[in-house]
Amino acid sequence: MIKSLRFLILAFILFSSPVFAQLQVDICENTVPKDWKANYGKLSLSTVHAKMGKQSVKWDWTDQNASIGIIDKDFAKVADDPRSTFVLWLYNEKPIADQLHFVFYEGTKATYKFDVNLAFTGWRTVWVMYHRDMIKLADGGVDKLEITAPASIKKGTLYFDQVLNYVNINPRSPMRDLQVPFVNLEGDKAANAHWNSLYQFNANPGYLPLEASVSEKQKKQFTQITNRYIKLIEGKKTVNEQKSLDSIKKEFAFWDIKRDKGNISGRVIYSVNDIELSGNEVLAKAKVANEKSNVKRYAQLMLAVARLHHQTKSQLIQSETAKMYLDLLDHMEDQGWSYGSGMGALHHLGYNLADYYNSCLLMKDVIKQSGKLDRTFKTMYWYSGLGRTLAEIDQLPVSNIDVFNTLLGSMLSSALILDDTPEKHRYLKHFSNWMSYNVKPNTEITGAFKPDGAVFHHGTLYPAYGVGGYTGLAPIIYVLSKTEFQIAADAHQSFKENMMMMHYYTNSTRWPISVSGRHPTGTWRIPDMPYAYMALSGSPDGKETIDKDMAAVYLLVTKSQQNAYAKRFLNAGIKPAIYPAMHWTLNFGLLDIHRRNDWLLTIKAHNRYIVSHESYPNANVFGRYFSYGQLEVLYPESQKDIASNFKDKGWDWNRIPGTTTLHVPLDLLRADIKNVDDYSGVEEMLLTDEPFAGGVHLNKQGVFAMKLKGHDKYKMGSFKATKSWFTFDSLVVALGSDISNHTKEYPTETTLFQNYLNDKSDVISINNKNIAGFPYTQNKSVTTVLDNRKIGYYIPAKQNVVVYKKNQTSRDQKDLQDTKGDFAGLYINHGQAPQKQAYEYAMLVAIDQAKLDAFAAQMKTNKAPYTVLQKDSIMHRVRYNLKNITGMAIFASNKNLNDQYVVNNSKPCLVMYEEQKDKLALAVVDPDLAFSDKEDDTPRNPDGTRKEVSVYSRDWFKTPSRPTVVTLTLNGLWKKLDGDNKDYTVEYTKDGKTLLTINCKYGLTTNMSLGK
Structure with missing residues (x-):
């Protein structure tokens, strides 16, 4: 991962808009907002569910015509700002097959409207831009909002928190999801579509037929692939399990997860993108809060719990880690990290959520025993964007280095967590076909690998990102190798040639300053492990169990020739690569x-x-x-x-x-x-x-x-x-x-x-x-x-x-x-x-x-x-x-x-x-x-x-x-x-x-x- 990513995300946020967004305000810690009025219902404060602070606004309605009227001075800013956006968090205890209606007025004239689908439980957020995403009903500004209850039920309850009637944000960020599928439709064609197109990926039906059953041979290959992948993600064995458990308990306590009468609560799990809603004057404080309790830290804890559970033989530790993990999993789902939820914006989610998927795979048995395997698979499927692999080959989206670097293992984990069914076989075949298509040379500026051997990101030759792409792709190619799910031979060959080209323009491990992108430090280096994994994947034609070219490059660039990979290659008679005299x-x-x-x-x-x-x-x-x-x-x-x-x-x-x-x-x-x-x-x-x-x-x-x-x-x-x-x-x-x-x-x-x-x-x-x-x-x-x-x-x-x-x-x-x-x-x-x-x-x-x-x-x-x-x-x-x-x-x-x-x-x-x-x-x-x-x-x-x-x-x-x-x-x-x-x-x-x-x-x- 690019070393300064955390800073770059912050910089992205700092300068994205000519007008800085306002602070994420807590609307309801002391009283129901005075400018909120309920018709046919009641507004009150509740501690049962809260997204910020300890309370939220609870709305109990008693009639199909029930509504909430909201007046806010910030509405006056909407008309003149093309980036003006409405934001809220909404909690639903029971799915409703209907919509919540939002209509904005200037006086008595309705000017904008949109609806939110309510078929969910837990927290959901929506980021809806007034001038781009909402339906415009008439010219004019905004001075009032009316929220109308779903007409299909007479009585119901919803909870509101962090309602921002006006905020200025980067228009690339909001993403559509199952709640607001109309948001940022052009985002599916944007440069960051690989993050933001989860809704579109989810809609892909799949083009491969579902087989009637899976054979014993296929089941053995499922096991082989799973075991190989788990070996990559299980981590080093803990020397002192009790010490590790104590450390995990301390971190678990930070999240303050509690269960009460069927409800679960705990510390907010921030998306890294929540900070986009913070004003410049509080940016430092918001950044600290975000870093302390963001989803990356949460996912890292989930993986730590899963790794300890996976390696220990102690029934007591297994019991404790299983309980902690299920609490973490349920709290995450309740917080909105759930199937169909876009969390407002999720650019760069692959960097921040990666450990979550691996933890789920390691904890499959615990998740299955709790009856939550289907729910967990759907959430993994949604956030990894596994649905992108289901599009017809000629309609497959072009994938870039970010996908290979941060989402590839996540997508594979999502498929592997399934039981050994025809559905699992189908997903793995889709995944293999998608990989084969995407590692072949792409002739657009977008995309990753070019016909001449260049590796691209941000529209240019960018080996610093290429390192991440190789590090993501090569292990997965190895995991799938020598099974029916291995990538196509021509794709394997072209990816090998691209990796060889990076070898040619490094000497012996560092590349020129001119292609260092925004990191002209002279310290970036070619990675060694992707060459080892490609060597273990065998030659593209399948004739050699070890690819000697890849192994030779590995021996040249690795920091140690005493590790297991180096010894294996040297024992096979392979010598470090020698550069050719070439142009x-x-x-x-x-x-x-x-x-x-x-x-x-x-x-x-x-x-x-x-x-x-x-x-x-x-x-x-x-x-x-x-x-x-x-x-x-x-x-x-x-x-x-x-x-x-x-x-x-x-x-x-x-x-x-x-x-x-x-x-x-x-x-x-x-x-x-x-x-x-x-x-x-x-x-x-x-x-x-x-x-x-x-x-x-x-x-x-x-x-x-x-x-x-x-x-x-x-x-x-x-x-x-x-x-x-x-x-x-x-x-x-x-x-x-x-x-x-x-x-x-x-x-x-x-x-x-x-x-x-x-x-x-x-x-x-x-x-x-x-x-x-x-x-x-x-x-x-x-x-x-x-x-x-x-x-x-x-x-x-x-x-x-x-x-x-x-x-x-x-x-x-x-x-x-x-x-x-x-x-x-x-x-x-x-x-x-x-x-x-x-x-x-x-x-x-x-x-x-x-x-x-x-x-x-x-x-x-x-x-x-x-x-x-x-x-x-x-x-x-x-x-x-x-x-x-x-x-x-x-x-x-x-x-x-x-x-x-x-x-x-x-x-x-x-x-x-x-x-x-x-x-x-x-x-x-x-x-x-x-x-x-x-x-x-x-x-x-x-x-x-x-x-x-x-x-x-x-x-x-x-x-x-x-x-x-x-x-x-x-x-x-x-x-x-x-x-x-x-x-x-x-x-x-x-x-x-x-x-x-x-x-x-x-x-x-x-x-x-x-x-x-």
Whole structure:
């Protein structure tokens, strides 16, 4: 789970609304509210049921026409606030097959109404937005509410608590349930639908037939799956059971659960979302109260009780734990944590309720003996959203990392708690089919796993969330493996490939800062246990009982090779994985990956579909430039002094290596974080209107390029640059052109490196002269630099280069404290308001001074390792002379290209080719993922500048990437060689040229082998 989730939920609440919501008030601790009047009935205070404090308002009615009239000064706020919401808690002792009616008036004119279904027992809450969810009866405001009793019964009783006639809340939060099925209907299509669509999931009928019976073989598989899963959740054996029991009793006492005359009462079990109803002036107090008695703490106690009950052999302890557990279970149901209840809002419920489901499974026998198995299953089914698996395959909702991370085990527990019946078999088959569908590559921005191996969350490559997804999925895949409920082989294979890709872009356990999302700490690491579970699941084709690839990665990244998993894999003759020398391009994630020997090099971009960064309050506050071409080199953690260049101690957030940026004061770089629309939370995730960004690879080499454009939000609409990187073995050639903007106040810079110095005397070399002194600056005649991390830089003449060693003052990424640190850096200064400026430099990774000097000398001869053939607005083109490979980033369409082979193109694209004897190896990518068929759909402000909007609000967010066609014209007559792929066709023109029509999709490289 993301470490700062608790804070992020709080931040979400704090900033969700322009007007903070009012405090959850207790309406009835001393007297019935004076502005409440009952007709045909009686209002009184009752201590039998209470949601806040010790009492609630009891309404006994004696006629079908009975009603309550309520007057409140807060009603006056409703008319002018589009987010105004009505909230109440309602207790019902007996289910009623009818509705409670709410009608709001302005004077004698009815303006709004809604109904609440009463077929429940216990507490229920409703959050109903006036302007969106209620039925509008007439124009006007509100000054009175009338609550009318159900007409089908003459006498009845209901209890009210925490009635809020006006509260301003985030419109994404309220969710419909069996009581108010009309609330937030669009929520089923929203980015948080995986939390909020419980009502829709519950309505799915299921598409698989119910078998007449289950076989003995199937029963054995039920047992095998259950035993495997229980082994995962039962926890470590308690050494001192009595001590554990005493601790549990103390925690149980906190909840003050009591039974009296058939009723149960106890401390309120808050949803984490209840705090959304609290005002800013009491937020701290509300947060403390919520944390002390929230449902996560309650569920943790339930699991602790269940684990002790499961492991003990003491009948006395079993008896005590069974009684406590049933009290906990009944109190939870009475509090509203029951089938069909939405608790007002339940976003992020998977994080907070996870232990509840596992506890129920461990306590199945106790629950069944008490006659509450059916009730418990229904509640588990509802909150886990198991019903989502019952939709037809072609109608299955796209699931994201949150589901895999927090709900997968909960869904499985819900199915496993059933007796061994055809119904259980059917649920497990639905669950298996749903998993198979959802782990396959998804071609929308939403969803988790992409065709190129990227793992997505929040609309971007996000391995920090991917860890949670892998940690949730892999154990379940293992639990189901080698049974009829195992996931499909192709799904297994694609998930394995996605996990392998994370292995490729970590070194050896940590991934680049550029893909760290809102957590640029440098401490996040690849998880080891998912690889162990995938290894134990066997190979996707079922031929191997241990997947050797997964086991090898596990042995590489695990912290200990003395544990049971490591020993088992080593005893099977499996060795730790060795990284291949390879190049990968994740164009969904806009990440380029280049590996050689023990080092990893990555480059990160953004475009009109993929956000530049994610900033939250107190998280990555200075991350605006993270995808402006950030280039990182990671060595293994074992090389501690040079493993990474980054430390959040004086780090200059303006000078991120590889990027071209406007160097502004830190106060101007700080993100201005807002809740920009009803589709998003409180975050900054900016998009450009440039579609061109991406890469292509051929024979372990690659080209990556982007057209960079700043965002108008920060007056950077004129900020533009065309950037490219050509990665050949240990060499990177970096080019920039058309660097322009109108900002005269601050300089524009391209940063080559910014390295943390462990010691001020760490040496860098400039023009083969060692610099140990500190501080130091040189800005003239710089041709070669060897930094303190074994990376060399060759800089052609006539560029305004600055190299330095100095102490830097900054702010940490959370913007919580000042930081200081010693750094060495190298950048190119393009000046203020540059117009069509350019740059060129070469990097050589893992090099020494002698090799750098030799390289610089070669660059002055006719045996130069590389040649820049073109660098303008039409194309960046570089030839790698050592291997006869040419890379092309073509930014324009239908141009007469001045190239030996490629002379025309139908649209912007990336091309690489390798010249061989009478052959041409060719690779092509269309970097436009084509989610939208509109040339530009960027929302604009009245002055024409681009408006900040949420990526979730874009109509293409859930649209699949569309295949495209690129046509290239080649000099000469070329033919497709035998056995080459069928993703392109070959035609010939009358003037003796070859016309290639290439089918492109998903940003994947199309490789071709052509011959004369």
